Amino acid sequence: MEHRAISFFFFFLVICFFAFADAGSVGVNYGRIANNLPSAVKVVKLLKSQGIERVKVFDTDPSVLKALGGSGIKVTVDLPNELLISAAKRQSFANAWVQKNVADYYPATQIEAIAVGNEVFVDPHNTTLFLIPALKNIHGALVKYNLHSDIKVSSPIALSALQSSYPSSAGSFRPELIEPVFKPMLEFLRQTGSYLMVNAYPFFAYEANSDVIPLDYALFRENPGVVDAGNGLRYFNLFDAQIDAVFAAMSALKFDDIKMVVTETGWPSKGDENEIGASVDNAAAYNGNLVRRVLTGGGTPLRPKADLVVYMFALFNENKKPGPSSERNYGLFYPNEEKVYDIPFTVQGLKNYRDVRSPVTGGERVSTPVTRGGSVSGHTWCVANGESGKEKLQAALDYACGEGEADCHPIQPGATCYDPNTLVAHASFAFNSYYQKKGRVIGTCDFQGAAYVVTQPPKDLGSVSSPQDTEDRDGCG
Numbered sequence: 001m002e003h004r005a006i007s008f009f010f011f012f013l014v015i016c017f018f019a020f021a022d023a024g025s026v027g028v029n030y031g032r033i034a035n036n037l038p039s040a041v042k043v044v045k046l047l048k049s050q051g052i053e054r055v056k057v058f059d060t061d062p063s064v065l066k067a068l069g070g071s072g073i074k075v076t077v078d079l080p081n082e083l084l085i086s087a088a089k090r091q092s093f094a095n096a097w098v099q100k101n102v103a104d105y106y107p108a109t110q111i112e113a114i115a116v117g118n119e120v121f122v123d124p125h126n127t128t129l130f131l132i133p134a135l136k137n138i139h140g141a142l143v144k145y146n147l148h149s150d151i152k153v154s155s156p157i158a159l160s161a162l163q164s165s166y167p168s169s170a171g172s173f174r175p176e177l178i179e180p181v182f183k184p185m186l187e188f189l190r191q192t193g194s195y196l197m198v199n200a201y202p203f204f205a206y207e208a209n210s211d212v213i214p215l216d217y218a219l220f221r222e223n224p225g226v227v228d229a230g231n232g233l234r235y236f237n238l239f240d241a242q243i244d245a246v247f248a249a250m251s252a253l254k255f256d257d258i259k260m261v262v263t264e265t266g267w268p269s270k271g272d273e274n275e276i277g278a279s280v281d282n283a284a285a286y287n288g289n290l291v292r293r294v295l296t297g298g299g300t301p302l303r304p305k306a307d308l309v310v311y312m313f314a315l316f317n318e319n320k321k322p323g324p325s326s327e328r329n330y331g332l333f334y335p336n337e338e339k340v341y342d343i344p345f346t347v348q349g350l351k352n353y354r355d356v357r358s359p360v361t362g363g364e365r366v367s368t369p370v371t372r373g374g375s376v377s378g379h380t381w382c383v384a385n386g387e388s389g390k391e392k393l394q395a396a397l398d399y400a401c402g403e404g405e406a407d408c409h410p411i412q413p414g415a416t417c418y419d420p421n422t423l424v425a426h427a428s429f430a431f432n433s434y435y436q437k438k439g440r441v442i443g444t445c446d447f448q449g450a451a452y453v454v455t456q457p458p459k460d461l462g463s464v465s466s467p468q469d470t471e472d473r474d475g476c477g
Helices: 002-021 040-049 062-068 081-089 091-103 128-144 175-192 202-208 238-252 280-295 390-401 423-437 467-472
Strands: 025-030 054-057 074-079 110-116 152-154 156-158 162-164 195-199 259-265 309-312 381-384 451-454
Touching: 025 280, 040 062, 054 309, 062 074, 074 081, 074 091, 081 091, 081 128, 091 110, 091 128, 110 128, 128 152, 128 175, 152 175, 152 195, 162 238, 175 195, 195 238, 202 238, 238 259, 280 309, 381 423, 390 423, 423 451
Parallel strands: 025 054, 025 309, 054 074, 074 110, 110 152, 156 195, 195 259, 259 309
Antiparallel strands: 381 451
16 A cells, blocks of 8 residues: 555656646846846856756847856847847848857857847837848848757847737737738748747836736736636736737737747836835735746646746846836846845745735735826726627616716717717717726726727727816817
8 A cells, every 4th residue: 555655656746747847937037237246157156056947138248158158058149229220231240140149159058049139119219120131131140050940039029019908809019010020020930930029017017007907916816817808718917918918919910820938027126106016025926926827837818728938037136227216126136146035936946935925015906096297197998899799788888877877978969979979989988987987997897898998098088088187178088
């Protein structure tokens, strides 16, 4: 009996090992905009001591690439935005760059990918149109050195590249980027067997909409979840919802087969007074629960079988980064190599990990939006889903104006917002009135799939953004 028990236990361990072997992978971004960081040699020792097997760097500094040589750590390097134009215009430049910064170090330094630019669409130097030719020329250089089978080429995008991200099923790319950039880029990724790189920060969404988004939902903590009215899927964290919005945007362009790597995500441990949610407790909860979410395997609700590769931002607090205080406080470690907070990076480390909920901030929701420059940030509106059908829309409209006690007087015949006299316009007005009255709480803009939330003011709702704006009313809202 004892022998059988030991055999079963061994079998169980083997099964667990292979289950986790196919799970996701966690890496870290190694930024160096600071004047007090340890040497690259020390950094590599730190990475290895923590069991971190993947790292992404923002350049190709020789001291860093040499230090990573022979470490067994997989590396993603970056061709900076300022070199995009040269890489796009001249194949010879791309060839020389790959030889000097990639081929000369490979395979001792296990470079597995090249990030061509970073968030190019928001680059103030207008380098967007050079992205596709730069991608192709860098890949052409890899072909020249016979490295194209081992090293992938892609370019990280920010979520601002999406026209719509809520609900996730309605995810779509900005129209002006689809034909010149996204279609050719996704086709390039398909042809080369590469993946889309995405930078996703639930912190930004929570900071701007803390009156609507529950903190537990943003931090991977237990919560009732949010149902996507477009497909009926339930989301239990904001990270998955953001990722699926990108998957939906790709699917809308018929690129369901393209994989994704999250090249940046993180949460600051400190911020300015108006940076809601930036704290050590929240950063520890987000990153610790993120590691658990990724390493225990499984994809997103929209792609449940696609395990995730995620790079946390960032390895160190970087004291020379410009911008608000949060920008200098994303680090997992202080420059002296001490942890900012204690979280695991490996499956082994997860065994003893517990998310310690702060008695002050745990599960707390902020009721007042942040104001910047005199305007209220985080505005959202509820609009009718025209594809839900007339019967469902009419039933939802009747509920909103009746039991829901929405203010529907302005859409009565002869009233100021009666025109346009369409079911969708009237329903949008009523749904938004109900949603704003309920404080824009998640779940109050659903109506069994007849409505959804948008982040840009719909034209049929006039000029009123939210209940706070009623003093300035000069339209339908």
